[in-house]
Amino acid sequence: MIVRDHLPLRRTWPTMSKKVGLFFVLYSAVTFLHNGLGVTWIALPALPLAVIGGALGVFLAFRNNSAYDRWWEARSLWGGLVNTARTASRQALTLVDDSAAANRIAISKQEFVELQIAYVHALRCHLRRQNPFPEMQRHLPADFIEHLREQRNVPVAILMEMAKFLRRYFDAGQMDSFRWMAIDRTLTDLCNLQGSCERIKNTPLPRQYHYFPRLLVTVYAMLLPLGLVEGLGLSTPVVSSVVYFIFASLDTIGREIENPFENTVHDTPMSSLTRSIEINLRQNLGDDRLPDELRPVDGFVY
């Protein structure tokens, strides 16, 4: 996620440089043909281009709104995940008794909270399609990690283990069925949030929204100098390049934010959020060794 106010040119220029450069050459060629060689029949009236430009702008705005909705929904889901993770930890530490019924061994509550921390890290890696296991070593026992390697959906496997812990607490007499239901409802909320994130990850915007904007912007960019060259003369290449840059930027913005779980600067800041969750849950456990909060790096939060 970009948190800085000002984006330096060295970050935006490389994305657009090749395309703007190519079209500048095209616009220069058209201007040379019209003004230098007198090939005036290539000029088009400007009115149709103005109408096309207006329609294209509306189309791009509609597509960008859809992309933004996905980006914002992803952020909202992760905000919900933060709250639900804190709730699960609080419930485990307060609703589950420390001591077991007679002749039974009490189950540690700390392991449940470690599972919760491992769950959010695993979900982050699951959505970004990254390997979660090097990080799991600090939170989970080695034999459970080996079991997780065989699972296709690691966060769901961890949720299942958390549910099994609730069963063990109940069997050990550390909580009754009402408290079990309350904590299980929280696990269900976690599962629903995960499902919504996976929906965004696995269902891209309709491909028509991906293909046609780019095609239409390219066609418009190619026709643009033909409509402007008669009126603007030698300044046609510069003005046309600026207009193309605006439309191409609108197209690029939509593409960049439509997928919020791709480990890019436009992502939901999952690394920062999972770090915050870990800090909060460790403090709930009374752990003094807290990891550092993540600060933006060069104006970006991952």
Add this chain to the structure above:
Amino acid sequence: MTWPRPLNVVFMTNFSDACFRATPSVAQLADDVAIRLTILHVYDPRTQEKHEAQAHVRGFFPEADHYQGTERLAMPGNPVAAVSKLSHRQSIDLVVSPASDPLGLPRLGHRSLRGRVLHECGVPVWSLGRRVDVSKLSRPVRNVACWMEFGSAETTHLALATEYARTVGARLHLLHALPEINEGMILPYAAEQPLHPDGVRDAFHQMMCNTPVKTEIHVQTGGGSRACAALTKACDADLLFTHIPEGPFTNWIRSEFSAVDRCPCPSISVGPSMERHAWKLVRRSVDSRTLSLSA
């Protein structure tokens, strides 16, 4: 004799998009073999304060805090000098240095930082070109490729590739491009290079007959500098090992990494005279107690 020990890896970062794109691959490396990771940021003290640089390096690749033995350093000055200084303090087995983000403008006379680290510091360099499919970076390494040249005495990269493939249980692919044969071709009289794919395969089979790794040989005729990328794609390699000699002009005209940057997978490049870099890797399933006994 080299004892098994974790690989000492230095991840050089300037917090660019390329560095963030490389983090899944480093995580996968940490899962495949035991590593000790040092995240290094070299800053210019004229434009950045030390505490700011340290804060930035602490925020980069936060997942690495969970790996055993991870260290984060912010050093002032020149990147190559910083790596040299670090290599005097601790032995460095690998430097992670992805290709820099494109500037959108030609870089005339620019010397590749990766090339300088490779040749001046004498350390193998892990690199990631811009054509890599990032979705493949997180999958386990199943195919290790090694680019082979005849007439070169340098085989360190082959030894490292073999050790890596053996440790992770991957298949080793030896890649070679034959020159195109035509009437205008001039060969040295005593050339020992086979000119037919079967000759190449026989020579490589002979070379690899005693290694405990499954080996496949891929030979292509012609293709020039693009042959490496084509063969790497053909064998679906997850990691490419290559030897990059130091040339008098390639540094200034084009990067010596330009051929490997076209490859669809990360690469580990070895320079001349790096025989001392003999890896004895530890597979990740070894627990921390065993690691401390063997280190």
